[in-house]
Amino acid sequence: GHHVSSQRMRSRRRELRTRHDITSFAPQFISIYESLTPSEGEKEKQKQLLQSLEKLIIKEWPNAQLHLYGSCANSFGASSCDIDVCLAISDGEIDKSKILLRLAEILQSDNLQDVQALTRARVPIVKLKDPATGISCDICINNILAVVNTKLLRNYSQIDHRLRQLVIIVKHWAKSRGVNDTYQGTLSSYAYVLMCIHFLQLRRPAILPCLQEMQPTYMVTVDGIECAFFDQVQKLQHFGSVNRESIAELLWAFFSYWAYHHDYANDVISVRTGGIISKQSKDWTRRIGNDRHLICIEDPFELSHDLGRVVDKFTIKILREEFERAAEIMQYDPNPSVRLFEPY
Ligand code: ATP
Ligand code: MG
Known part of the structure; x- marks a missing residue:
């Protein structure tokens, strides 16, 4: 009865919303983004x-x-x-x-x-x-490490304006949905920024390069950690322009990546290498002390540091359900730019 017909409805609507359709929502997301940015x-x-x-x-x-x-x-x-x-x-x-x-x-x-x-x-x-x-x-x-990682994040944002749009909207979503609080076992804003950078590094064509894999133009040693990356980002102004994806498409793909495609059992996202590395290679396959490694986000400089370590077996469920909810809304909802940010 009800179940079957709603299934049918869904698959019909699934065929309806294409990459082109989703892009028609871009102006709404842009205006939300603009209303959130400081004057x-x-x-x-x-x-x-x-x-x-x-x-x-x-x-x-x-x-x-x-x-x-x-x-x-x-x-x-x-x-x-x-x-x-x-x-x-x-x-x-x-x-x-x-x-x-x-x-x-x-x-x-x-x-x-x-x-x-x-x-x-x-x-x-x-x-x-x-x-x-x-x-x-x-x-x-x-x-000082926080000052240096702040510079890395800012330099990434200067390469393609879609990073700033994506992060500001994702942070707004995370705050509205109650999943941006490390004290409650969800992720920090810093973790969400790294997730967005990583995601844009992996688009094809890529929207962001990997600054730490390029010839370094900026080098400092902080607390014994060598921090080196390419920081002449004015030379990378056109890096992402071959890729024409709109912010709406990117949001859709971002949430669907974390809802359906990320391999939580085996993968670590790594902005440092510009790709995915294995939990095995970091020895993050089991719980050590309080670090559970249920979602793995490598810090770009403190390599032993997993930004996902605050997430436990209860909050990983909450997080993944929120990613799925967001992906569903982007896929089916007639008014995604409203429902996405509904308070939880
Ligand atoms: P918000 O707008 O929510 O305040 P924010 O960008 O200030 O976001 P926070 O998570 O409050 O993000 O972190 C502030 C800064 O502290 C980050 O930009 C980063 O430089 C540093 N930082 C935060 N958490 C970590 C961490 N776990 N490891 C290393 N640096 C961190
Ligand atoms: Mg802050």
Whole structure:
């Protein structure tokens, strides 16, 4: 009865929506993307906050530097996102907790709001809010690897504008559906960005190259890790242009990849190599400690680091169901740009 006829309906509709059909939804996704991107005014306010923090910090630590990292610097930030700042102090041995507590003191006496030192967090930080702009900010110490991976992400986004569109929409989807929270066992924004870069590296024709496999023009060693990649991305402006896929097609293919095609049992996605590598080769085939490796996303620089390690046997199910839901909507829904982002 009901079941059979809905099956029939589905297969009829499956024939109906083609690559061409899906592309007719591109303008709707583009306008969602545009409504999510921060305005010039917001960027300006962030810059001002950074400058006033710099003034305060230089007084106390004359050799220190402030770097922006995370979504406010990698081009994948939505409007009104918090800013992530790294305080770089290179004076040999330092006591991070002591510096964070002193920093909190300084910020408090400058009338910044909600100043809080979280010295026991996995990444110890000071949190604050700027009353003038309403912007919240986290400051960490000497997390230079995050500054370097932020640069890699930003450089990728400068090659083809579809990466930024894809990431901003995927992050919006993940936040709406409750699957962007490492404390709850789902994935970080950083993990989603790597998934999008990897996906565009594997399109045929490719939309993104593999910057770490090219002749390096940028090299630094951070915490004993050599970070090297090609960063003259202005020379790669036309790299992806042979591929004409629209953002709607890419979203459709992205979700269907993670819903139906990714080999969760054997594969690791690797932006570093521009392809798929095996769990076997990384020895990520079994649970070690708390790392379960149920979805494997290799960090481009910390090679032993799996961004999927926060996912457990319950949340992998939730994630995969969400990928399937999204793929189904892209395939069948008459109004995909609405239903995709419905709150869970
Ligand atoms: P959002 O808009 O959700 O705040 P975000 O880009 O700031 O997104 P986060 O996941 O909050 O993303 O991470 C901020 C930055 O911290 C990342 O851009 C990355 O540089 C670094 N980072 C985050 N998680 C990791 C990780 N597990 N390993 C290495 N670096 C990380
Ligand atoms: Mg952030």
